Amino acid sequence: MSASTTPGPDSRPSGGPDLSGRTALVTGAAGGIGRACTLRLATAGARVRAVDLDAEGLTDLVAAASGLPGPVEAHPLDLTGLDAAERASAGTDILVNNAGLQLVRPIEDFPPEVFSRVLTVMLEAPFRLVRGALPHMYAQGWGRIVNISSVHGLRASPYKSAYVAAKHGLEGLSKVAALEGAEHGVTSNCVNPGYVRTPLVERQIADQAEAHGISPERVVSEVMLADAAVKRLVEPEEVAEAVAYLCGPHTSFITGASLSMDGGWTAH
Numbered sequence: 001m002s003a004s005t006t007p008g009p010d011s012r013p014s015g016g017p018d019l020s021g022r023t024a025l026v027t028g029a030a031g032g033i034g035r036a037c038t039l040r041l042a043t044a045g046a047r048v049r050a051v052d053l054d055a056e057g058l059t060d061l062v063a064a065a066s067g068l069p070g071p072v073e074a075h076p077l078d079l080t081g082l083d084a085a086e087r088a089s090a091g092t093d094i095l096v097n098n099a100g101l102q103l104v105r106p107i108e109d110f111p112p113e114v115f116s117r118v119l120t121v122m123l124e125a126p127f128r129l130v131r132g133a134l135p136h137m138y139a140q141g142w143g144r145i146v147n148i149s150s151v152h153g154l155r156a157s158p159y160k161s162a163y164v165a166a167k168h169g170l171e172g173l174s175k176v177a178a179l180e181g182a183e184h185g186v187t188s189n190c191v192n193p194g195y196v197r198t199p200l201v202e203r204q205i206a207d208q209a210e211a212h213g214i215s216p217e218r219v220v221s222e223v224m225l226a227d228a229a230v231k232r233l234v235e236p237e238e239v240a241e242a243v244a245y246l247c248g249p250h251t252s253f254i255t256g257a258s259l260s261m262d263g264g265w266t267a268h
Contacts, residue, residue: 017248020045028099030057032198178256229264
């Protein structure tokens with residue numbers, strides 16, 4: 001699916017799950033992977049709480065989702081407000097932890113306050129969101145937690161200490177939630193894409209060029225795609241399809257897993 005393709009009104013991809021009657025929450029919903037996941041889940045019939053700090057982006061998202069089978073509701077929220085994050089996930093059937101941020105710097109130059117913020121948004125907030133969602137999921141005996149991890153949840157790269165640490169932590173949190181939730185009908189999985197065509201990745205290119213002392217073009221070919229067998233960026237809609245699959249009725253035995261979408265990176 002191309003980057004410009006979004007589901008149209010009343011469309012549901014063939015063979016996709018029917019999530020009518022389910023309530024989903026997606027963080028980082030205003031753009032990139034989060035936007036694609038929101039539209040995909042709404043296309044499947046879910047009522048989606050779209051959470052993001054970008055209120056204007058959420059307004060655009062709600063307009064784009066007009067006419068889809070499931071409604072999209074904008075929830076502007078700063079995930080560093082951890083108590084508010086936990087309250088926001090109460091009553092959800094599906095939780096997609098996607099929000100993230102990135103800074104590319106050597107460890108000795110990495111600002112400690114940025115390191116702390118990255119772990120707050122990308123690890124502490126998912127913990128609080130899961131904590132807020134589980135009582136409802138447990139009570140009804142069904143729930144789906146999908147954590148948008150990364151190939152960097154499985155492999156490390158230089159200059160990304162905060163991001164790699166957060167994603168590795170998210171992998172562990174996801175597995176613990178899977179073990180605890182199994183007897184309650186709740187699954188918890190990670191989706192692990194390589195570099196996705198998103199604004200976050202596009203901003204990284206300049207940072208990587210500076211860190212490595214090479215051109216932006218060489219960053220893509222020699223750094224981002226160096227270990228991938230498939231030499232292209234992942235499209236957000238591809239990630240969203242994996243998320244929708246894990247939320248469906250036939251994936252109850254898939255839990256505690258990390259679904260790699262890395263073009264063969266981790267096959268080495």
